[in-house]
């Protein structure tokens with residue numbers, strides 16, 4: 001599929017076919033495509049899009065993040081151009097701050113295409129030796145968190161099995177990291193400014209030492225951010241720069257998005273989360289009524305279809321329990337006018353109204 005244009009919750013391909021989009025730029029477009037804010041951002045183009053010298057918008061973004069997001073535990077932020085880059089920097093920072101090299105990450109998590117974090121040709125095996133993979137949502141992971149680790153990185157809610165019952169696990173993880181002197185990094189690239197104004201940290205009341213953001217924060221422009229206490233962020237000798245880092249266009253977009261969030265203008269998390277819940281309830285009812293071994297699981301406005309009616313605890317369970325005929329469902333659903341991205345993650349926006357949820361539900365009903 002090749003896309004020609006996108007507006008509200010719709011995408012149109014080059015043949016003019018229109019689909020309800022449930023990916024929304026992999027979660028970035030929380031207001032909707034071609035929204036009022038995006039159009040305002042284009043004003044910045046007239047004043048230049050790249051200076052490589054600090055700009056006024058970055059100060060404003062820092063101000064909003066410090067004052068409203070997690071003021072008690074993150075007081076300094078640095079900016080880059082993607083979630084992957086933010087995680088690369090966070091990991092480098094953790095290694096420099098602790099003087100240790102090994103990083104713990106969780107099975108089923110996604111932190112971008114970082115060497116040592118993905119299975120890919122071209123990655124020397126030595127990178128993987130510096131990363132320990134732990135079982136997610138499984139208390140068996142705690143004994144593997146030992147003082148030789150520099151940091152643990154985790155998505156508070158994993159896209160591969162989005163769930164809202166993860167709070168206690170995250171709180172225990174916080175305790176274990178403190179006990180062992182291991183930094184806790186929350187990768188909030190997907191969950192930040194989506195699950196709530198304060199991301200997963202806010203929803204589950206957990207204070208990570210370092211946080212990374214991306215997606216929603218850029219308002220549709222490429223962004224990454226690393227936040228933490230000054231004491232950690234100011235670690236000497238850690239490199240952060242880059243030609244496009246904190247460019248005025250992206251920073252202007254981030255400033256407007258943050259203003260919007262703080263002032264509850266175009267983004268209302270209560271409404272957004274309600275639509276997420278409605279989608280889960282409606283689709284689950286369709287699956288139950290049609291006796292299909294399928295369910296929707298999720299947290300807030302982030303959902304995914306799983307191809308089993310059994311309860312799954314993590315990605316490992318998903319892999320064991322899911323049936324394999326998933327491609328047919330996604331292709332057929334697309335023919336019925338609803339697009340779910342290849343990663344299977346459904347991310348709603350403010351333009352997904354009750355009426356749109358009903359349309360998605362009817363399309364699923366005709367698909368299965």
Ligand SMILES: Cc1ncc(COP(=O)(O)O)c(C=O)c1O
Pocket residue numbers: 026081082083084085087110111112113155159187188189190191214215
């Ligand atoms: C949790 C998480 N971390 C990191 C990334 C990578 O971000 P980017 O694609 O902007 O590099 C993603 C992207 O999907 C993500 O969902």
